[in-house]
Amino acid sequence: EAQVTQNPRYLITVTGKKLTVTCSQNMNHEYMSWYRQDPGLGLRQIYYSMNVEVTDKGDVPEGYKVSRKEKRNFPLILESPSPNQTSLYFCASSRGQVDIQYFGAGTRLSVL
Amino acid sequence: DAKTTQPPSMDCAEGRAANLPCNHSTISGNEYVYWYRQIHSQGPQYIIHGLKNNETNEMASLIITEDRKSSTLILPHATLRDTAVYYCIVRKSSNTGKLIFGQGTTLQVKP
Numbered sequence: 001e002a003q004v005t006q007n008p009r010y011l012i013t014v015t016g017k018k019l020t021v022t023c024s025q026n027m028n029h030e031y032m033s034w035y036r037q038d039p040g041l042g043l044r045q046i047y048y049s050m051n052v053e054v055t056d057k058g059d060v061p062e063g064y065k066v067s068r069k070e071k072r073n074f075p076l077i078l079e080s081p082s083p084n085q086t087s088l089y090f091c092a093s094s095r096g097q098v099d100i101q102y103f104g105a106g107t108r109l110s111v112l
Numbered sequence: 113d114a115k116t117t118q119p120p121s122m123d124c125a126e127g128r129a130a131n132l133p134c135n136h137s138t139i140s141g142n143e144y145v146y147w148y149r150q151i152h153s154q155g156p157q158y159i160i161h162g163l164k165n166n167e168t169n170e171m172a173s174l175i176i177t178e179d180r181k182s183s184t185l186i187l188p189h190a191t192l193r194d195t196a197v198y199y200c201i202v203r204k205s206s207n208t209g210k211l212i213f214g215q216g217t218t219l220q221v222k223p
Binding site for chain 1: 154
């Protein structure tokens with residue numbers, strides 16, 4: 001089954017403790033992206049990747065890192081999480097940057 | 113990318129057609145209209161998209177006006193599982209891939 005898989009689905013952590021949210025897709029898609037969703041602000045793009053080893057900043061990249069060493073994986077790294085990064089995170093992938101995007105189920109992160 | 117305007121909420125009776133409007137009066141010639149929906153904090157789900165012509169797939173129909181300044185998403189026989197937030201997105205044919213989600217329309221399907 002074609003899917004985008006995020007892990008973990010739920011995470012509670014403390015300020016400053018590094019964490020990684022994984023994202024994996026099995027559709028051989030070139031394009032992958034991370035969004036965060038906050039009440040009243042909608043979904044906002046954090047980072048995106050056009051292909052392996054090609055990443056770029058979205059609208060709200062501060063405090064986040066990403067890597068794209070393999071086509072299927074696009075992890076989101078929070079080196080030193082802060083409470084303002086408490087949010088619902090979604091990973092998405094598509095064949096190309098203008099194709100239909102498929103979203104993961106989401107990761108709900110709470111930073112205390 | 114052009115801005116879209118949608119009503120904040122709508123109700124629909126189960127089994128009836130749900131017609132969700134979207135205004136995109138500043139749309140330009142190379143911008144597509146996409147519709148996604150989000151069911152209760154799940155990942156957004158693609159529904160349909162179009163450029164000029166009306167489109168239909170197994171989920172819905174998309175009607176785009178001739179001047180392309182507005183469109184309507186039609187769910188022909190709404191079920192309770194169609195209760196969700198529906199987003200109308202206008203997107204260039206070549207961009208960074210970013211989808212700009214507005215506030216959307218919360219559709220409540222009632223028994």
